[in-house]
Amino acid sequence: AKLKKGGSSGGHNGLKDITAALGTQDYWRLRIGIGHPRTLNLNQGVADFVLHRPRKEEQPLIDEALAKSMDVLPLMVTGEFAEAMTRLHTSAK
16 A cells, blocks of 8 residues: 555546546545556456456455555544655554
8 A cells, every 4th residue: 555645647537537626636645556467477458457356365465455554544534644654654574
């Protein structure tokens, strides 16, 4: 999971709609990525990849990203984005 401010839609139609409604790309996004079929050496189109169930070995990573995101959500709601980013982007050792 990654928290960032601004950036392009990257082909994501939902983000295109949000950007159009707000009239700017300068808003906070909580990105929970699932990777890309090309970087995972999968012979699969992007749309097919994102619309199907994740592979069994990916589920623990998704669960961890969601849990970390939920942990920082209260900080995001109160506008403490710098602290939320620090906590989200810092790996526990």
